[in-house]
Amino acid sequence: MAFKVSLNVIKLFFIFSSTLIISCQESTEWPNMNQKDYSKPPVGFPPIPFPSDNPYSREKFELGRRLFYEKILVKDSSFKSCSHCMKQAHNFQDNVPNSLGLNKIAEPRNTMSLTNVAYFDKIFWDGRGSRIEQPAYRSLFLPYIFGLDTNELQKRLENHPIYPNLFRAAFGENVKPSAWLVAKAISTFVRCLVSGNSAYDKFLRGDSNALTESQKRGMKLFFSERTKCSVCHSGFLFTDLQFHNTGTTNHYFDFGRFYVTKDYKDRNKFLTPSLRNVEVSAPYMHDGTYKTLEEVIENYNRGGFPNINKDTLIKPLNLTKEEKEDLINFLKALTDWEFLKNPDFAEPK
Ligand code: HEC
Incomplete structure (x- = not known):
């Protein structure tokens, strides 16, 4: 009897563990085809512009998502590739003034957000980039970011248990993993990081209770x-x-747009950052100089620091304490918690 029971237990164990193995294999080997179609924008947003040479597919999204969180893209595998500086909880940017890449080498500027970047025709604080594929490709090889070389990258991906299949599913039967395809897949994932479901968006769509009274005054x-x-x-x-x-700072160490145009009129000018999810994306500005929204508003309120190129729109505002609070509360109405917590954008299990 005891023998029979234990045999059944063993049988059960095998059935259980083999289904576990099968389901594990399913979730790691193949893209999750039931996943939502992230090529569709939120209500009220224009279509996401996917370039004709890198159109959307679910397989590419899923591959790009894995690569976004992939240690083997980094020379010494000491961090998880893109997600090391582009953190979902912080609006796909970093929560320190200067992100640290390979060997902890610091980026000179505060990392900009990837959220909604699909719609940007210029990228980076000085607008020197235009396509997401560019930095996605270059970061693989830059010695202060991932520090890999093409051959090593290819070898790592080809010898990996699941990537060769995922690349074939995303790019076609005869395809082998390559740096360019890594960049294309990551860019597809990044173009889908679209955030448009904040309290403010709900208010625009007719939910008059989505904003508090203070947020309405701030708006x-x-x-x-x-x-x-x-x-x-x-x-x-x-x-x-x-x-x-x-007029962000008293002393600009960074000439910003000037580096691109070489025009003195562009000295110390920076791309206007989006304010969506700004609540979770401290520190602020190109140099991460302000730690809180209160500090940012304080600087706008004093009309910024003097600078020869300071915009004429930036003037002292004489805001009361309540007005400052209302303005900050309105900025918090731009936080899209569904997006920031969406498990489909998180590291795959
Ligand atoms: C003349 C254009 C202009 C006006 C007007 C302006 N901003 Fe900005 N804003 C910018 C630019 C450019 C930056 C980045 C500056 C830098 O990095 O030095 C910025 C940065 C910010 C940031 C930091 C965002 C981040 O992610 O780092 C916040 C918050 C902000 N602005 C809110 C406001 C508020 C609130 C007002 C009105 C009181 C305002 N801005 C008026 C252009 C403007």
Whole structure:
């Protein structure tokens, strides 16, 4: 009897463990085809512009997502590739003024967010980039980011138990993993990081209770002639995609847009950042100089520090304590918690 029972237990164990193995294999070997179609934008947003030479597919999204969190893309595998500096909980950017790449070498500027970057026609604080594929490709080889070389990267991916299959599923039967395809897959994932379900968006779609009274007052101030915030932080992205000097600091070590145009009129000007999810993306500005939204508002309120190229829109605002609070509360209404916590954008299990 005891023998029979233990045999059954053993049988059960085998059935159980083999189903476990099968389900594990399913979830790690193949893209999750039931997953939502992230090529569709939130209500009220224009279509996500996928380039014709790198269109969306679910397989590419899933491959890109894995690579985004992949240690083997880093020379010494000491961190998880893109996600090391682009943290979902922090709006796909870093929570320190200067991110640390390979060998803990610091980036000179505060990391910019990847959220909604699909819609940006210029990328980086000085606008020197235009396509996501560019930095996705270059980061693999730059000695202060991932520090790999093409052959090593190819070898690691080809010898990996699941990547060769995932690359074939994403790019075609006769394909082998390569750096360029890594960049294309990561870019597809990144283009799908679209955030448009904040309390403010819900308010725009007709839910008048989505904003608190303070947030409604803050919204009026934000869009007012008096503050002029929305002149630069305009449209559904809350950026005009132009370059301005806002008198952020007393001393600019960084010439910003000037490095691209070599025009003195562009000295110390930076791309207007989007304000979506700004609540979770401290520290702020190109140099990460402000630790809190209170500090940012304080600087706008004093009209910024003097600078020869300071924008004429930046003037002392004489905001009361309550007005400052309202403005900050409105900025918090731009936080899209569903996006920041969406498990489909997190590290795959
Ligand atoms: C003249 C254009 C302009 C106006 C007007 C303007 N901003 Fe900005 N804003 C910018 C630019 C450019 C930056 C980045 C500056 C830098 O890094 O030095 C910025 C940065 C910010 C940041 C930090 C975002 C981040 O992720 O680092 C916040 C918050 C912000 N602005 C809110 C506001 C508010 C609130 C107002 C109105 C009181 C306002 N801005 C008015 C152009 C503008």
